[in-house]
Amino acid sequence: MLFxxxxxxxxxxxxxxxxxxxxxxxxxxxxATPELNAMDHLWKSVKGRALANRPTENIDISADEAxxxxxxxxxxxxxxxxxVLSDNFRLAEYS
Incomplete structure (x- = not known):
């Protein structure tokens, strides 16, 4: 199953x-329920920690680092x- x-x-x-x-x-x-999209939250974390504060000079390198x-x-x-571990995460309601 893929959400x-x-x-x-x-x-x-x-x-x-x-x-x-x-x-x-x-x-x-x-x-209009972006809070349910776990991948968006994970991506935000990756952008902030692995890819922040530098330009993307090569998409392959940035994708590999992510x-x-x-x-x-x-x-x-x-x-x-x-x-997913948040008390506010309610994806299970839609499965």
Whole structure:
């Protein structure tokens, strides 16, 4: 199961066909609820810690640094950064 916002890339017919082919169930988050998107919170953390205060001169290098930052985090750190451990995290209500 994959939770996504309602952005065009996530609702496009080709995306939905591929997800079905790969047996991935897509659940769309309610409109205007960015607090439910754990990836947005995790990305904010990565930007602030791994990529801040310097220009992106090469997207491949920046993407690699972001990935290494996430991989270097413990499971608990990733969940905390994503907001999943917050008392206000209510994604389970939409599953």
């Amino acid at each position: 996504e916002d309602r952005g065009t890339p996530h609702t496009a017919e080709d995306t939905l066909i591929l997800a079905d082919k790969l047996k991935i169930e897509i659940r769309l988050l309610p409109t 990935c290494h930052h996430i991989i270097g985090m413990s499971r608990h750190q990733r969940l905390k950064a994503a907001g």
